Amino acid sequence: MEEKLIHKIQRSDRPFLIAGPCSAESAEQMQNVARDIAENTHAQVLRAGIWKPRTRPDSFEGVGQIGLPWLVEAAKRNGLLSTTEMANAKHVEKILEAGVDIAWIGARTTVNPFAVQEIADALKGSGIPVMVKNPINPDLNLWIGAFERLEKAGLTDLAGIHRGFSVYNNPRYRNQPNWEIPIALKEERPDIPIICDPSHISGKRENLLPIAQKAMDLNFEGLIIETHPNPEKAWSDARQQVTPIALREMLSQLTLRRELISEDAQNKMLLMRDKISGLDDKIFELLTARMLISEEIGVFKRDNDITILQQEHWKKMIASRLHKATDLNLSEAFVREFMDALHQESIRHQTKVMNPNLGE
Numbered sequence: 001m002e003e004k005l006i007h008k009i010q011r012s013d014r015p016f017l018i019a020g021p022c023s024a025e026s027a028e029q030m031q032n033v034a035r036d037i038a039e040n041t042h043a044q045v046l047r048a049g050i051w052k053p054r055t056r057p058d059s060f061e062g063v064g065q066i067g068l069p070w071l072v073e074a075a076k077r078n079g080l081l082s083t084t085e086m087a088n089a090k091h092v093e094k095i096l097e098a099g100v101d102i103a104w105i106g107a108r109t110t111v112n113p114f115a116v117q118e119i120a121d122a123l124k125g126s127g128i129p130v131m132v133k134n135p136i137n138p139d140l141n142l143w144i145g146a147f148e149r150l151e152k153a154g155l156t157d158l159a160g161i162h163r164g165f166s167v168y169n170n171p172r173y174r175n176q177p178n179w180e181i182p183i184a185l186k187e188e189r190p191d192i193p194i195i196c197d198p199s200h201i202s203g204k205r206e207n208l209l210p211i212a213q214k215a216m217d218l219n220f221e222g223l224i225i226e227t228h229p230n231p232e233k234a235w236s237d238a239r240q241q242v243t244p245i246a247l248r249e250m251l252s253q254l255t256l257r258r259e260l261i262s263e264d265a266q267n268k269m270l271l272m273r274d275k276i277s278g279l280d281d282k283i284f285e286l287l288t289a290r291m292l293i294s295e296e297i298g299v300f301k302r303d304n305d306i307t308i309l310q311q312e313h314w315k316k317m318i319a320s321r322l323h324k325a326t327d328l329n330l331s332e333a334f335v336r337e338f339m340d341a342l343h344q345e346s347i348r349h350q351t352k353v354m355n356p357n358l359g360e
Contacts, residue, residue, distance in 0.1 A: 005129035129159070132150070
């Protein structure tokens with residue numbers, strides 16, 4: 001029996017590597033890039049988009065079915081597995097006919113349960129390994145739901161791809177990483193390996209390394225990097241692709257840390273974690289005391305017909321905390337998120353006091 005992809009990923013030298021162009025453009029392009037990837041990296045899988053779900057209709061939407069043999073033959077000739085994206089049952093049919101080794105469901109498809117179900121039904125009985133990209137919006141249940149639909153169709157050789165989440169006009173990321181979502185997936189489904197896609201998170205080749213390093217530090221199993229023989233002339237997503245040589249150089253700069261540690265190191269970490277646990281207990285005790293005061297304020301507001309939300313006071317509180325964030329060695333983003341959560345919990349407690357018969 002052929003070894004499952006999931007087992008290849010789990011026993012591979014980290015990171016398990018998938019590389020190849022955003023789009024298949026010609027047989028020659030695919031042969032050249034596959035050869036250079038095989039010669040310069042430890043990649044095990046060659047990727048290429050055959051059908052490209054583009055935002056605007058006049059954009060390059062892939063060469064279509066004619067590109068499948070380019071991908072499959074280039075991969076086989078260079079000792080690699082092949083993978084491409086599928087978005088509907090017709091794509092599934094053509095991928096299986098062409099002998100593609102692995103298929104993936106893209107972020108724009110994962111977000112649509114109807115489309116995922118159509119693909120799962122079309123794949124039933126095939127046994128092909130399937131990778132599922134996170135949905136374009138940060139919804140963990142949609143991501144998990146896609147895996148569950150595939151499993152109900154008898155597909156068990158599954159992996160996740162973290163490619164970030166759509167965000168408008170972010171100066172740093174093409175797609176916001178929201179690392180807490182793939183971390184939550186690992187917690188919910190530790191059996192599913194996660195491969196990070198720095199290309200789509202960054203959108204810029206110069207930012208690939210820090211994202212790849214973060215993924216490795218979070219103990220993700222692999223990377224999928226868009227790799228092109230001449231990125232500047234790529235037909236799609238030129239800005240985020242690298243040459244095979246540049247990919248080799250980037251991988252050489254990764255620091256690969258281990259999850260398993262010695263007993264002595266574990267004991268030292270246990271002492272530090274005990275200190276953190278004690279501090280956490282104090283933090284929650286203080287939060288409880290704070291909410292009791294919030295309830296007292298709620299009683300006062302109720303008795304004096306004052307609204308729960310006091311916008312000007314809240315603006316001053318936020319400004320004050322953000323101003324102190326740097327001095328406290330805390331990021332403004334964290335302080336803002338923490339204060340927002342604290343505010344919502346305070347509102348909940350005051351609502352309970354002011355409207356006890358209305359629920360929340």
